[in-house]
Amino acid sequence: MNKKTIYLKDYLPPAWLIPETELRVTLAPEDTQVEAILHCKRNPHSKEPNAAIVLNGERLQLERLALNGRDLAAREYGYAEGLLSIPVQADECTIASTVRINPAANLELDGLYRSAGNYCTQCEAEGFRKITFFPDRPDVMSVFTTTVIGEKTACPVLLANGNLREQGELAGGLHFATWHDPFPKPCYLFALVAGNLVALEDSFTTKSGRRVALAIYVEPRNAGKCGHAMAALKTAMRWDEERFGREYDLDNFKILAVDDFNMGAMENKGLNVFNSKYVLALPETATDTDFDSIGGVIAHEYFHNWTGNRVTCRDWFQLSLKEGLTVFRDQEFSSDIASRPVKRIRDVNLIRSIQFREDAGPMAHPVRPASFVEINNFYTATVYDKGAELIRMMHTLLGEAGFRRGMDLYFERHDGQAVTCDDFVAALADANHHDFTQFKRWYSQAGTPELFVTSRYDAAGGRLLLRLRQSCPATPDMAEKKPFVIPLALGLLARDGRELSFSHAGRKNPAFLTITQKEQDFVLDEVAEEPVLSLLRNFSAPVKLHFDQSDEELSLRLGYDRDPWGRWDAGQHLALKALMQGIEQFRQGHQNITLPDTLKHGMAALLDDERADAAFRAVSLVLPTENWIGQQMAPLDPEAVFWVRQRLRALLGQELRPAFLRHYEALGKAAHRPYVYTTAEAGRRALRNMCLDYLLCCAPEAPADADMLALGERQYREADNMTDGLAALSAVVNADRERGDALLQDFLAKWQTDPLVMDKWLSLQAACPLPGTLARVRALLRHPVFDLKNPNKVRALVASFCALNQRQFHARDGAGYEFLKAMVAKIDRFNPQIATRMAAPFTQWRRYDADRQQGMRAQLEELLQAEDISDDLKELLEKSLW
Ligand code: 0A1
Ligand code: ZN
Numbered sequence: 024m025n026k027k028t029i030y031l032k033d034y035l036p037p038a039w040l041i042p043e044t045e046l047r048v049t050l051a052p053e054d055t056q057v058e059a060i061l062h063c064k065r066n067p068h069s070k071e072p073n074a075a076i077v078l079n080g081e082r083l084q085l086e087r088l089a090l091n092g093r094d095l096a097a098r099e100y101g102y103a104e105g106l107l108s109i110p111v112q113a114d115e116c117t118i119a120s121t122v123r124i125n126p127a128a129n130l131e132l133d134g135l136y137r138s139a140g141n142y143c144t145q146c147e148a149e150g151f152r153k154i155t156f157f158p159d160r161p162d163v164m165s166v167f168t169t170t171v172i173g174e175k176t177a178c179p180v181l182l183a184n185g186n187l188r189e190q191g192e193l194a195g196g197l198h199f200a201t202w203h204d205p206f207p208k209p210c211y212l213f214a215l216v217a218g219n220l221v222a223l224e225d226s227f228t229t230k231s232g233r234r235v236a237l238a239i240y241v242e243p244r245n246a247g248k249c250g251h252a253m254a255a256l257k258t259a260m261r262w263d264e265e266r267f268g269r270e271y272d273l274d275n276f277k278i279l280a281v282d283d284f285n286m287g288a289m290e291n292k293g294l295n296v297f298n299s300k301y302v303l304a305l306p307e308t309a310t311d312t313d314f315d316s317i318g319g320v321i322a323h324e325y326f327h328n329w330t331g332n333r334v335t336c337r338d339w340f341q342l343s344l345k346e347g348l349t350v351f352r353d354q355e356f357s358s359d360i361a362s363r364p365v366k367r368i369r370d371v372n373l374i375r376s377i378q379f380r381e382d383a384g385p386m387a388h389p390v391r392p393a394s395f396v397e398i399n400n401f402y403t404a405t406v407y408d409k410g411a412e413l414i415r416m417m418h419t420l421l422g423e424a425g426f427r428r429g430m431d432l433y434f435e436r437h438d439g440q441a442v443t444c445d446d447f448v449a450a451l452a453d454a455n456h457h458d459f460t461q462f463k464r465w466y467s468q469a470g471t472p473e474l475f476v477t478s479r480y481d482a483a484g485g486r487l488l489l490r491l492r493q494s495c496p497a498t499p500d501m502a503e504k505k506p507f508v509i510p511l512a513l514g515l516l517a518r519d520g521r522e523l524s525f526s527h528a529g530r531k532n533p534a535f536l537t538i539t540q541k542e543q544d545f546v547l548d549e550v551a552e553e554p555v556l557s558l559l560r561n562f563s564a565p566v567k568l569h570f571d572q573s574d575e576e577l578s579l580r581l582g583y584d585r586d587p588w589g590r591w592d593a594g595q596h597l598a599l600k601a602l603m604q605g606i607e608q609f610r611q612g613h614q615n616i617t618l619p620d621t622l623k624h625g626m627a628a629l630l631d632d633e634r635a636d637a638a639f640r641a642v643s644l645v646l647p648t649e650n651w652i653g654q655q656m657a658p659l660d661p662e663a664v665f666w667v668r669q670r671l672r673a674l675l676g677q678e679l680r681p682a683f684l685r686h687y688e689a690l691g692k693a694a695h696r697p698y699v700y701t702t703a704e705a706g707r708r709a710l711r712n713m714c715l716d717y718l719l720c721c722a723p724e725a726p727a728d729a730d731m732l733a734l735g736e737r738q739y740r741e742a743d744n745m746t747d748g749l750a751a752l753s754a755v756v757n758a759d760r761e762r763g764d765a766l767l768q769d770f771l772a773k774w775q776t777d778p779l780v781m782d783k784w785l786s787l788q789a790a791c792p793l794p795g796t797l798a799r800v801r802a803l804l805r806h807p808v809f810d811l812k813n814p815n816k817v818r819a820l821v822a823s824f825c826a827l828n829q830r831q832f833h834a835r836d837g838a839g840y841e842f843l844k845a846m847v848a849k850i851d852r853f854n855p856q857i858a859t860r861m862a863a864p865f866t867q868w869r870r871y872d873a874d875r876q877q878g879m880r881a882q883l884e885e886l887l888q889a890e891d892i893s894d895d896l897k898e899l900l901e902k903s904l905w
Contacts (some may be wrong), residue, residue, distance in 0.1 A: 024081075024105065025894065026396050026397060027396070028394050029394065029395065029396075030393065031338070031340040031391070031394065034035060034337075034338055034340075035070055035071070036066055036068050036069055037064060037066050037158060037160065037162055037163050038065065038066055038069040038071045038074035038076075039063050039069075039074070039076050039158065039163075040063070040064050040065075040074075040163060040164075041062065041064075041157070041158060041165045042166065043059045043061075043062040043165060043166050043168075044059065044060070044061055044157070044167050044168070045059070045060040045169075045170075046059050046060075046155065046167065046168070046169045046170065046420040047088075047172070048060075048135075048169065048170070048171050048181075048215060049197075050126075050171065050172065050173040050174075050178060050217055052127040052137065053128065054570075055123065055135060056086075056123055057121070057122050057123075057124060057155045058119070058120070058121045059118075059119065059120050059121075059155040059156065060080075060117060060118070060119045061118045061119075061157065061159070062115075062117055063115065063117065064114065064119060065114040065115070069700060072406065075109055075110045075111060076108070076109045076111055076116075076118065076158075076645055077106055077107070077108050077109075078106070078108075078109075078118075078156035078157055078158055079104060079105055079107075079149070079151075079152035079157060079159040080102075080106075080107050080155070080156040080157075081153050082124065082134070083122040083123075083152075083154075083155065083156065084123040084124070085102070085107075085120065085122050085156075086122060086123060087120065087121040088100060088107075088111060088119070088122040088156075089118070089119040089259045090111065090117070090118055091116050092117070092119070105152065105577035107156050109228060112842075118156075120414070120725065122156065123303060124153070124154065126142060129153075130854055131853060131854050131856065132145055132283055132284065132285050132814070132854060132856075133145050133149075133150040133153060133856070134150045134151075134152075134153030134154050134616070135153070135215065136283070138281040138282055138283035138284070139218075139242055139281070139282055139283070140177075140219070141178075141216070141219065141281065142173075142178070142217040142218055143214075143215070143216050143218075143279060143281050144213065144214050144215050144216070145284070145285065145586035146210060146211045146212070147211040147289060147292070147402070148197075148339055148342075148398045149211070149398065149399075151210035151211060151213055154213075158210075160209070160338065161335050161337065161338065161339065161441050162336075162337045162441040163209060163210070164207035164208055164335070164439075164441060165205075165207055165210070166203075166204065166205060166206070166207050167183075167184060167185070167204050167208065167213060168188070168201065168202070168203045169185075169202050169203075169204075169213075169550055170199055170200070170202075171183055171199065171200050171201075171202070171215055171217055172198070172199045172899035173197065173198065173199075173217045174196055174197060175192075175197065175198045176196065176822075177218070177219065178217040178218050178219065179219060180216070180218060180220040180222075180240065180501050181198070181217045181574070182202070182214075182216040182217065182240070182277060182279070182294055183200075183202035183204075183215045183216070184208070184212070184213060184291060184292045184293050185202045185203050185205065185212065185273060185274075185292070186203055186204070186205070186273060186274045186275065187200060187201075187202055187295055188201045188202065188203045193837065195332070196673050204273075204292055206272065206273075206332070206333070206439075207439060208292050209441065210334055212290070212292045213291065214289075214291030214292075214295075214296060216240065216277075216279045217629070219242070219243065220241060220242065220243075221240070221241060221242075221246045222238040222239060222240045222241075223239045223241075223246070223249040223253055224236065224237065224238045225237045225253050225257070225593065227257050227261075227271070229260075229270045230264045230270055231270060233274075235260075235271050235273070235274060235275060235276055236274060236276075236791060237253065237256060237257070237275070237276050237277075238275065238276075238277045238278070239252055239253055239256075239277075239279075239280065239294075239302060240279045240280070241279075241280045241299070241303070244493050245280065245299065245303050246804075247305075248302075248304060248305050248308070248318060249280075249302060249303065250301075251309075251314055251317055251318075251417070252278070252301075252302045252304070252306045254322050255317060255321040255711075256278070256325060258318075258322075258360060259318075259322035259325045259326065259356060260325065262322070262356050262359065262360070263325070263352075265432060266355065266356075266359070267329070268327045268427075268431065269328075270332070271330070273292075273293045275293060276325075277293060277294045277295070278294075278295045278296075278297055278302065278321075278324075279294070279296050279297065279511055280297045280298075280301075280302035280303060280402045281296065281297070282299050282778055283812070283813055283814065284296070284297070284298035284299075284794075284815075285400065285856050285857060286836055287300075287301055288301050288320050289324070290323075290324045290325075290327030290331055290332060290517045292449065293328075295318070295324045295325075297321075298815065299779060300782070300815060301317050301320040302317065302321075303779060306334075306698040306700065306743070306744040307744060307879070308745055308777055308779065309745055309779070310745050310749055310750075310783075311705035311708055311709065311746045312744040312746075313745075315357070315361070315705070317752070318357065318360070319357050319542040320357045321355075321360060322346065322352075322357070323349055323352075323353040324526065325352060326349050326356070327345060329351055329434065330345055330348045331345035331346075333434070333438050334433070334437045334439075334440060334442060335440075335441045336442070336443075337441045337442055337443050338443075339395070339401070340391055340392055340393070340395075341391065341442070342398075342401060342402070342743055343391060343406045343407070343410035343413075343466075344442065344444050345413055346402075346406055346407045346410055347390065347406065347407065347409070347410020347411045347412075347413060348414055348447070350407050350411035351415055351418070353381065354366060354370060354566070359700075362638050362639065362702060362706070364588055364591070365638045365639055365642055365706075366439075367458035367587075367588050368591050368639075368642050368643070369642065370411075371588070371592075372648060372651075373408055374408055374562075374565055375410065375411065375648075375650075375651050375654075376648045376650035377404045378404035378405055378408050378471075378565070379471050379567070380650060380653045380867065381403060381404050381405055382409070382469060382470055382498070383470070383471065383496065383654070384645055384866050384867055385499060385866055385869075385902045385903045386400070386866055386902055386903070387405075387470060387499060387500070388401065388403070388405055388406075388469050388755075389405075389466060389469045390405060390409055390410045390413055390444075390465065390466050391444050391466040391467060393467070395763055395898075396897075397859075397893075397894045398896040399855075399856050399859070400895055400898055409565055412467065412564070412565040413465045414448055416462070416465070416508075416563070417448070417451055417459070417462070419510045419512070419534075419535060419563055420462070420508075421451065421457060422456065423452075425454070425457070425672050426451070429450055429451030429452075429453075429455060430451075430630050431454070432450045432451075432453060433447055433450035436450055437450070444463075445463070448462070448463055448466075451669050461507075461508050461539060462507075462508040464504075464505055464506075464507055464508075465507060468495065468501060468507070469498040469501065470495045471495070471565065471567055472493050472494070472495045472507050472509065472567070473493065473494055473495065473496070473567045474491060474492075474493050474509060474511070474564075474566045474567065474568050475491070475492045475493075475494075475569045475570075476558060476568065476569065476570040477489075478490070478492070478556060478570075480550070480554070482553065482830045485548065485549055485550050485551060486546055486547065487525065487546070487547040487550045487554065488537075488544065488546055488547075489545040489546075489547065490542075490544075491511070491542070491544070491545070492541065492542075493506055493507065493509060493538065493540075493541060493542075493566075494541070495507070495755055496806050498591060499902070499905070500886060506539060506540055506541045506731065507564075507566075507568060508537065509537070509538040509564045510535045510536075510537055510538075510563045510780070511535055511536045511538055511558065511559060511563060511564065512534055512535040512558075512560035512563035512586075513535065513536065513556065513557060513558050514556075514557040514560055514584070514585060514586060514589070515547070515550060515554035515555070515556060516555040516556075516579060516583060517551075517552055517554065518552070518553075518583060519580070520583030521577060521583075522585050522760075523550060523551060523552065523554050524549065524551075525547045525549055525550045526547070526548045526549045527545065527547050527548065529545070534560075535560075555572070555580060556570070556572075557580055557584050557585075557586055557589045558570055559592070560588065560589050561588045561589075562588060562592075566751040569902050572593075572596065574597060574600065574619070574621040575621070577593045577594075577596050577621075577625075578593075578597065578621050580592075580593035580704050581593040581594045581597060581625045581628075582628055582629075582632075587635070590629075591642065594625060594629065594643050595647050595651075597621060597622055597625055598622055598646045598647055598671070599651075599655065600619075601619045601656060601671060602646070602647065602664075602668060602671065603652075603656075604619075605667035605670065605671060606652075606660070606663045606664065606667045607855030609663045609667050610660065610663055611803075612756065616667060616671070618671060618674040618675060618678060622671075623674075626644060626675060627682055629643055629644060630644065630683070630714075631682065636655050636703075636706055637703075637707045637709065637710040638702070638706030638709055638710070641706065641709035641710040641713045642709075644713050644753035645713070646668055646672060649664050649668060649829050652664050652668065653829070656766065657870065658871055658872045659870045659871050660871075660872065661829040661832075661833040661871075662830060662835075663791060664829070665723070665830040666723050668721050669720070669722065670723065672717065672720045673720045673721050673722040673725070674722075675720075676718055676719070676720040676721075680718065683714040683717050686710065686711070686714050686715040687711055687718065687734075690710055690711035690714070691711060694707065694711075696743065697743055697744075698744035698746075699806040708746050708747060708750075711747075712746070712747065712750035712751075712754075715735060715738060715750060715751065715754055716750070716753075716754050718731045718734060718754075719732065719734070719735050719754040719755065719757075719758045720754075720757075720758070723792075726759070727758035727759045732755060732758060732762055735754045735755040735758070736751070736755060736762065738750070738751035739752050739755065740765075740767055745780070745783075748770075749787075752770060753787050756787055756788070756791055757792065759792055760793055763791070767784065767788065770843055771808075775808060778808075778815070780876075781808040781816075781819075782815050782818075782819040783819070785803060785808070785809065785816065785820045785823070786818075786819040786820070786823040786827075787823075789803070789819070789823035789824035789827070789828060790801065790822050790823045790827040791828070792828060792831060793850075794831075796824065796828060797824070797831055797833045797834070797838055797839060797842060800820060800842070801842070803820055804820070812853065812854070814854070814857050817857055817861065818848075820863050821843070822861060824839070824842075825842075825843045825861065826864055832864065835874070837878040840878045840881075840882045841882070843861065843862070843882065844885060844886060845862055847859075847860060847862045847886060847896070848886060848889060851892055851893050851895075851896050852891075855894070855896055856895060858893065858895070858896055859893070859895040859896045859898075859899050862896060862899055862900075863899075865879050865882060865883055866899065866902075868880055883903055883904055884904065887900040887901070887904065
């Protein structure tokens with residue numbers, strides 16, 4: 024199509040509104056007919072008083088177009104570049120259209136498509152235009168009435184948004200269902216589902232006593248795997264009432280699970296469509312992590328009903344209005360129902376590993392981008408996760424009660440509207456008389472701010488002097504950044520680990536300081552002794568903190584910090600120092616890297632710390648991710664990062680073997696049998712599997728210990744659940760090819776008919792850092808369980824290799840790069856969204872040494888030269904090469 028860049032500054036309100044829409048969809052695999060009646064009204068707020076009606080439409084075969092009941096001849100309208108333009112004199116009119124589409128040929132999974140013979144839709148961001156002609160922009164909100172017609176035998180179930188109005192039989196073996204959604208919504212929230220589906224049904228009574236029918240639809244073979252998702256949905260519905268006062272509004276809430284889906288899930292009004300990965304779970308087939316993420320995603324989509332659907336985005340630049348806020352809400356939900364510290368640690372790991380890297384690369388963009396070519400490229404960690412961090416900072420600045428006041432005002436003011444991030448912030452500000460003017464720079468300035476801190480203790484005055492300086496690197500869109508508002512949460516520790524009290528500006532023990540200037544000094548008073556500082560507690564702002572602490576100070580914080588996040592962060596810092604030192608030695612040719620005592624003792628104490636829960640100990644024992652380590656290096660040497668990290672893990676495993684074994688055995692005895700999924704049990708399994716992982720870990724190129732391999736094999740055989748089985752399988756696969764292969768064979772034989780389990784099987788093999796993995800991945804492309812058209816399979820094999828297996832992907836011979844290029848080129852022909860996501864590792868090419876730079880760059884250039892690449896991929900390639 025050759026899309027052009029569009030700019031936020033060019034936003035104009037729609038010239039026409041469509042208060043009501045009637046759709047009649049007659050399904051057939053290759054020839055579906057869509058009849059639409061749009062009731063149109065000029066927008067009184069439009070700046071173009073005589074404008075024609077302009078409708079988006081792509082891949083549509085137009086059969087009939089009528090204005091106020093009269094068929095239009097081709098010369099009476101214009102249709103070019105996906106825009107249908109109809110000149111109209113009056114202020115109100117009705118447009119009727121009939122189009123034909125081919126769902127069976129839709130492999131981009133955008134618009135109406137088929138998955139396992141069933142029909143479903145994906146309309147966010149701009150998929151509705153592939154179903155019918157419509158002003159496909161979120162600020163046009165319409166009341167939809169949808170009649171779905173299908174064959175009774177092939178499609179016994181016919182669903183759309185809203186409440187069921189009518190259903191019945193038609194001639195020729197057909198039947199129909201008419202659904203009416205009373206809530207005006209943008210077309211990106213439209214959904215239609217049909218097929219041979221079974222439902223798990225339940226109900227929920229809202230706080231005002233209304234009964235809502237709940238149903239999760241799946242293919243018949245998946246009946247019986249929805250119990251956890253249903254329980255999570257009901258918990259989420261109650262939580263939103265209690266924490267945010269938000270009640271559900273329709274008579275029913277329906278979820279469909281499909282195997283073919285580009286993303287995680289979609290919040291269509293009253294009819295969510297989910298990637299089956301985030302619905303289906305049984306103890307035998309899903310890990311604790313899967314159970315967790317199902318709860319999180321179900322909640323996320325449900326919460327969108329208020330943050331996204333009832334109040335939606337004015338335009339796609341405002342995507343974070345709904346996504347950042349809804350991620351914040353799902354984070355809070357998960358924190359309230361399970362472990363708050365562990366959730367925070369996982370989220371911060373994601374921000375540091377993925378979002379910081381994005382913010383430092385060629386695709387960097389502000390949380391509210393100022394321009395884009397293809398909106399699908401902006402469903403990013405920045406919009407979602409950094410967006411949620413902005414909400415979290417405002418929550419910190421206002422406190423829970425003030426934040427809730429602001430949210431209430433936001434809903435009161437904007438229910439039923441399409442609004443901007445500015446509107447959201449204004450509601451929080453007005454409800455609290457708080458000035459967020461400077462804070463809003465977080466929305467418009469990309470890049471990760473860096474915070475440099477030095478401190479000096481004045482013993483005579485009992486004062487601590489803090490000197491702070493902030494800066495933010497230039498990003499492709501902006502060279503100079505103005506100072507951010509940074510809430511810096513902090514605490515002081517005495518040398519024996521006690522929390523020390525202090526005061527600042529007359530306030531006793533404030534939880535945070537608010538930094539607003541480029542350089543700023545703070546004085547903390549009444550500090551009785553020289554403290555160890557715990558800064559950025561709970562990761563109070565998405566910044567890179569530069570603050571020198573000795574190993575002793577970090578060890579003290581690792582052992583005693585009141586803030587669990589601070590304990591984890593201190594451990595990460597301690598490990599990072601050891602890693603960076605080791606990397607330096609490795610690069611000078613030394614392979615005999617040793618484990619610093621401070622790290623060893625810190626980790627040992629953490630492992631034994633019965634005051635902390637098991638889940639916290641498990642996450643805190645993980646060394647910093649390769650991504651995060653890599654960000655501390657220029658140029659980035661992925662082999663050194665992998666090698667040293669693996670070596671330190673192996674040394675920890677060896678030197679702390681008795682302790683790991685002791686905990687492994689004890690945690691095994693404490694297990695509930697059979698498996699139950701509870702926070703405590705999942706934590707226990709996580710810690711036990713962490714012990715196993717360390718016990719099996721061997722230094723690069725070194726053989727695994729036979730006794731430990733046997734331990735892994737035994738756990739694999741004896742496991743009654745996927746969490747323990749997969750953890751053992753993964754540890755053995757990463758330690759020893761031959762023994763791993765034997766288990767992989769066994770696993771395949773057991774699970775080959777379960778696609779989600781096969782994703783795990785593929786992913787494990789692709790992420791294996793042992794030599795020979797690329798050949799294995801190539802062979803797996805031809806394996807019967809693999810399917811290039813299925814995004815989950817592509818993610819499992821291609822992304823696991825190219826994004827998770829940095830060592831093999833960046834192998835010196837460039838074969839990994841060649842592989843990714845070929846995959847991207849192939850997939851782009853039918854699914855640009857997935858192809859572009861797969862290409863992401865290439866965007867980082869500038870961070871590597873000259874040879875690797877050259878290797879990746881050549882692939883980017885080759886991709887760009889190919890004919891007919893998608894707009895999605897083109898945007899990524901051009902920005903990366905620029
Ligand atoms: N709004 C969904 C995510 C989503 C976005 C785009 C999609 O297709 C291009 C699909 C889903 C969410 O935040 O869950
Ligand atoms: Zn979302």
